[in-house]
Amino acid sequence: MRLSLLSILLISAANLASAGNAPHEADSDHGHMGHQSMGITGEVSDAEVLNSERFQRLVSGRHTYTVALVSVNGMVCDFCARGVEKAFAKDSSVMKIDVDLELGSVLIAYSAEAQPDKQDIDKRIRSNGLDVVDVEIYRG
Amino acid sequence: MSYGNVPPMGIFRVLIILSILLPVALFARPISYAGGYTLMAKSDYLKDSLYLHYSPRATYSFGIEMLEGKRGMPDRSYLRGTWLAHRLNKRNSQQNLYIDGGIDATSGEYFIGAMGDWETRRYFAGFSLRKMKWDTESFSNNYFQMGFAPYLGDYGDLHSWLLIKRKYDGLEERYSTYPVLRFFKGDWFFEAGYEQEIDWDIHLMYRF
Numbered sequence: 587m588r589l590s591l592l593s594i595l596l597i598s599a600a601n602l603a604s605a606g607n608a609p610h611e612a613d614s615d616h617g618h619m620g621h622q623s624m625g626i627t628g629e630v631s632d633a634e635v636l637n638s639e640r641f642q643r644l645v646s647g648r649h650t651y652t653v654a655l656v657s658v659n660g661m662v663c664d665f666c667a668r669g670v671e672k673a674f675a676k677d678s679s680v681m682k683i684d685v686d687l688e689l690g691s692v693l694i695a696y697s698a699e700a701q702p703d704k705q706d707i708d709k710r711i712r713s714n715g716l717d718v719v720d721v722e723i724y725r726g
Numbered sequence: 727m728s729y730g731n732v733p734p735m736g737i738f739r740v741l742i743i744l745s746i747l748l749p750v751a752l753f754a755r756p757i758s759y760a761g762g763y764t765l766m767a768k769s770d771y772l773k774d775s776l777y778l779h780y781s782p783r784a785t786y787s788f789g790i791e792m793l794e795g796k797r798g799m800p801d802r803s804y805l806r807g808t809w810l811a812h813r814l815n816k817r818n819s820q821q822n823l824y825i826d827g828g829i830d831a832t833s834g835e836y837f838i839g840a841m842g843d844w845e846t847r848r849y850f851a852g853f854s855l856r857k858m859k860w861d862t863e864s865f866s867n868n869y870f871q872m873g874f875a876p877y878l879g880d881y882g883d884l885h886s887w888l889l890i891k892r893k894y895d896g897l898e899e900r901y902s903t904y905p906v907l908r909f910f911k912g913d914w915f916f917e918a919g920y921e922q923e924i925d926w927d928i929h930l931m932y933r934f
Contacts, residue, residue, distance in 0.1 A: 660815025662847050664885050668933065669759025669784075670914055686883040687847060690817055713760040715784035717815040 636724065640684050644695045645726070651723045652696040654707055659717040660692050669714035677710075690719075756808040756824050757787040758840060758933050764789075766931045767856035771924040772799050772895065777806065785810045791828060799897065802835070835860050849874050850887060856894070863916045865896030871906060884911045890926070891919050900924070 606672045635641055635655060645651040661667050667685045670692055679700035684693040692711075696702055704721045711718045758764045758781040766777040773796055779789025786809045793802040806828035813901035814821040821844045829836040836859050843852035851872040858865055873889025887908035894901050915931035 616903075637781055643918060659817055660813070660820040662818065662820050662845055663910075664879065664881055664883070664912075665910055665915070665933075666820065669762060671764075672759065687881050688878070715759070715810070715813055715815075719817075 622643075631655075632724075636726075640686060640693060641724075644682055644684050644693050648698070651724070651726050652698060652700050652702060654692075654694040654696070654702045654704075655722045655724065656692045656694065656707055656711060656718060657720040658690050658692060658720050660712055661685075661687065661716055662691075663687070666714070666716065667692075670711060670716065673710040673714060697698045747896075756826060757781050757784060757810050760784050762933055764931060764933045766929070768929050770797055770927045772897065779808070796896075800833075802830045803832070804830055804837075819844065821845075833861065847875065847878050850889065866894065867896055869893040873906070873908070882912070884909060889919075891929075895924075924927065 636714055641653065644653060658670070661670070664687065667687065671683050671685060674683050674692075674694055679697050679702075680694055682695040684695075686692070694702070694707070702723055704723070707721050708718045753771045756779070758779075759760040760781060760783050762781050763773035764777075764779050766775075766779075768775045768777070773873070775791055775793040775795050777789060777791035779787040781821065783785040786807065788805075788807045791802075791804040791806050793804065795801050808824050808826040810822060811825050812821075812823040822842060824892070825839070827836065827838040833907065837856055839854060841852070841854045843850065845851070849872075851870075853870045854868060856867045858867060859874070869891055871891040873887050875885065875887050877886070879885045887906075889906040889908060890903065891906045892901070892903045900923075901920045902924050904919045904924075904927070906917055906919035906927070908915070908917040910916070913933040915929075915933075917929040919927040
């Protein structure tokens with residue numbers, strides 16, 4: 587019984603501690619297709635995304651690219667992200683996936699002719715029990 | 727004694743065969759991603775068990791656990807189900823509450839329980855409360871564990887955790903506290919704890 591109470595108290599305390607971290611959902615509804623997309627929930631600018639090593643690595647060797655940048659809540663461990671990778675690997679138009687645990691983001695490189703659907707992306711992420719905060723599509 | 731169609735001492739033989747047949751990969755959640763299977767092997771001073779479950783959705787799973795008892799604990803084959811009752815995803819954390827249960831088809835003995843965890847990339851805390859109902863008695867098996875990752879690995883790296891586990895075994899009315907090492911890489915998960923009196927507490931998991 588003591589162990590049960592201790593467990594419940596600690597989990598409750600952890601919940602309260604994390605409640606203050608909730609932060610960026612409010613400014614998440616600004617994704618759109620095209621070059622002029624906004625950054626991930628206002629935290630990272632387009633220039634930072636496009637010039638990042640991860641992005642460059644993802645599109646290297648391609649004349650044109652279509653990349654979705656998905657900001658995800660709850661992706662705090664490698665294991666949580668495994669399902670995300672597997673969910674998108676089933677999509678034949680997906681060429682490559684890059685997961686950034688630190689930023690909580692997923693970069694998905696599509697074939698040049700692909701038309702990524704934000705709702706489909708959202709659905710695939712949610713099927714893994716994670717929450718999508720924002721989706722941006724970059725073409726170049 | 728035997729459980730189901732698996733002969734005594736067969737669990738780890740099965741596991742070894744599966745480990746060879748399946749590509750190397752594992753983790754530690756009672757529910758996988760939608761359409762995912764999870765194979766878990768556990769061994770402690772009371773039992774060796776092998777549990778295979780399937781998750782149609784990320785909110786529930788069902789499967790079968792074959793359990794080989796030690797120290798007078800009987801062998802069992804549980805039909806099990808787990809439901810994700812609550813999940814809270816934050817930018818830097820995730821919190822889960824699961825309800826689970828299982829019934830041994832032959833004896834009718836069952837258990838019900840709740841599990842919860844909260845984790846960030848750096849810290850982890852989790853608990854399990856389980857009420858076992860046997861023919862002649864009922865008892866609780868509970869544990870709480872918490873710990874931290876000494877380094878923050880990137881996606882695909884080997885991830886390591888140092889934890890402390892406090893466990894209550896209602897069958898023997900014994901409390902034990904011991905350190906646990908946890909590693910996971912890709913779809914593979916391995917956790918091992920040791921305490922002199924109860925010996926090893928090992929948990930191996932593979933998701934596919």
